[in-house]
Amino acid sequence: MEKKEMLYEGKAKRVYSTAEQDQVIVEYKDDATAFNGEKKGQILEKGRLNAKISTIFFELLEENGIPTHLVKELTETEVLVKKLDIILVEVVVRNIATGSLAERLGLEEGVELNQPVLEFYYKDDQLGDPLINRYHIYAQQLATAEEIAEVEELALKINQILSGFLAERGIDLIDFKLEFGKDKNDQIYLADEISPDTCRFWDSETKKKLDKDRFRRNLGEVEAAYHEILERISG
Secondary structure, three states, X not given: XXXXXXXXXXXXXXXXXXXXXXXXXXXXXXXXXXXXXXXXXXXXXXXXXXXXXXXXHHHHHHHOOOOEOEEEEOOOOEEEEEOOXXXXXXXXXXXXXXXXXXXXXXXXXXXEEEEXXXXXXXXXXXXOOOEEOHHHHHHOOXXXXXXXXXXXXXXXXXXXXXXXHHHXXXXXXXXXXXEEEEXXXXXXXXXXXXXXXXXXXXXXXXXXXXXXHHHHOOOOOHHHHHHHHHHHHHO
């Protein structure tokens, strides 16, 4: 599949049109950002690693009944996906208190939540992706009540599938971000990526962080963490 015009370049990916109107090519970059772009850098081989990690997760989810935008891998850093209208609501699923949730609620990092917590964020880089609720979503007409109900159901099912898969490989799924989009028939698909950029992964025994927090918090061994995730989930 040949790349044509670049449609979009974000912090971690480029999107290109193809000869097929309903398919686009996503190219993963090595660029890394944190704190809404305030911190910038590069992670060696991040594009290749995230493309492969995300493909493994998306294929796993497809096998378990989750509709995703993935069509197929093209190269080490490029995947062919369905072209979707992205719903401007990011869904964050939290299993363990850390990051902004721990700060907001005064919880100690690492406290297990009694049940998964779903949060919604308005997908807008200029505003810093603010936390919102259903009332904001409906007032701004970002999605309908039926669409949000479907997204919630999918997010919780994804959490269950990934948590079980990762637990068998000695990894705790702390929290993660999901994005969804609609095709021309308004069917909802999981979009974007699932990778150490969008998830928090901890080693189940040592609680060592195996994700982009190593970049955010200057913990070192960033590339090694991404490699370790790929090795564990592809082994």
